Amino acid sequence: MPWTSPMVEKYKGQYGSALDAQSYLGQNYFTVDRSLIPNFLHLLRDEEHFDYCVDITAAHYPKREKQFDVFWILYSFERNERVRVKTQISDGSSLPSSVPIWPTANWLEREVYDMFGITFDGHPDMKRILLPEDWKGFPLRKDYGILQQDNEWVQINLGIESGQ
Amino acid sequence: MTDVKDKALPHAVAPSNLDLDTPDKPYLDSNELIINMGPQHPATHGVLRVILKLDGEKVLGTECVIGYLHRGVEKIAENRTYTMFNPYVDRMDYVAAVSNGLGYCQAVEKLLNIEAPPRANYIRVILTELNRIASHQLWLGTHALDIGAMTPLFYTFRDREEILKIFEKYCGARLTTHAFRIGGCQYETYAGFEKEVKNFLAFVAPKIDEYEALLTGNRIWIERTKNVGVISAKDAIALGVTGPVLRASGVKWDIRKAIPYANYKDFDFEVPIGHNGDTYDRYLVRMVEMRQSLRIIEQAVNGIPEGPIMAKVPKVIKPAVGEIYHSIEAPKGELGYFIVSDGSTQPYRLRVRPPSFVNLQALDVMVRGMLVADVVAVIGTLDIVLGEVDR
DSSP: OBOOOHHHHHHHHHHGGGEEEEEETTEEEEEEOGGGTTHHHHHHHHTTOOOEEEEEEEEEOTTSSSOEEEEEEEEETTTTEEEEEEEEEOTTOOEEOOTTTOTTHHHHHHHHHHHHOOOEETOTTOSOSSSOTTOOSOTTSTTSOTTOOOHHHHHHHHOSSOOO | OOOHHHHTGGGSOOOTTOOSSSTTSSOTTOOEEEEEEOSEEGGGTEEOEEEEEEETTEEEEEEEEOOTTOOOHHHHHHTSOHHHHGGGGGGTSTTSHHHHHHHHHHHHHHHHTOOOOHHHHHHHHHHHHHHHHHHHHHHHHHHHHHHTOOHHHHHHHHHHHHHHHHHHHHHSOSSSOOOEETTEESSOOOTTHHHHHHHHHHHHHHHHHHHHHHHTTOHHHHHHHTTSSOOOHHHHHHTTOOTHHHHHTTOOOOHHHHSOOTTGGGSOOOOOOOSSOSHHHHHHHHHHHHHHHHHHHHHHHHHOOOSOSBOOOOSSOOOOSEEEEEEEEETTEEEEEEEEEOSSSSOSEEEEEOHHHHHHTTHHHHHTTSBHHHHHHHHHHHTOOHHHHHO
């Protein structure tokens, strides 16, 4: 269902149809056009006091033209309010990094890159975090099977035929 | 020529104007050294590798290499039903499995728009708070051991055993408990549960005084922890640090109070905060938290109502299409679950927001300019569990 609040009105007036605000089971989220990132995130921090970036993550929809949903979960200590920002991007395109806005985004964005292959421009250290640096493939994409692995890496580095 | 005064610095407090980007400025003849700590190192609490850039004993910078315990928990979730995935969450923060389970079950309940019955909530709160004490006891024992105080380890492990016995009697498992189910609890409390919990409260309260008698006024402990690993409230918020680490920096924020879940709003308890954001304050905050947990358990066990322990949950769990984020105050900080449902029996995407992973990121800020031995103290004080960092 639609989410209405003075904050929503303000940004709807500013961005028009590039921004949509919804509420589901009492949780509010913005769906924004990719072009509003990172300016909109900046505004949320500076003007609305969303000073704590809880999490950054993504989801993969291989059948869509814009294959990825990217989420920012934000919290404001002052308002005691949580909000999500969601945008869609296509495979191969990148997003501006939000490390300059919230330093905590550093590892969170690295994990998104590690698992989905989405790169963040301006990130100080854009490399894998959980998987080995020379691993091939992005495991949380839907076309990556649950038993799939980088066989070549396993054979070279672990000296075994398969990790399964 | 460098001034002699500068050369004597490694044992003194780091000068506050030290420019870390050009570290060799004040020490023209010093050698930079890069050393590896871990992944097999007793003080890293698991398989964590920290690359340290040192100037003598002083830390110029660190880099954490993680992922040695990565099991792909989030990928597994996408290939299991909501019910089947429940036991997996215990394997992330394996010293606080009950908290993991509570967070997950509540997230799915929220997605289904159901609520656990009051009795189930009371049981959940009792077990979760017991688990918080157990987690803090394990932290205290190992943290003190890292710093060189061996005695607390034996004390805390002896007392933690009593909590694990209650868990074992309740659900059959000591660590990976799988205590809760989506919609409530699977098991009714066993005969004598309330009495045993009350006995435990009476037993452990003086024990916590005992830990404090060993450490709080101990001069070596104070020297090793005061002003070590300081993080300001501003930095802590910017780095997304949560839990006792954030509170020790002076931010009074606890999800149990800020966004109450289960039935925490029924209980009277305080949120302790520190002032200096150093290792000593984090120690004090956790000690008070243990006592506050005892208060919560006491109120819960005295007020536990009769009634069902399971809500009406469909046999096949198929949440409607939508997304939900739910988080709880785990012993280590904000533990969140973000679930995307596509209307099927399996989560389309399940993301765990692990407190240890995010808190570990602050290590670098906390140890810069400190000594190598302080790195060990700071890793201990962050209270990380690598199973949760790597998932």
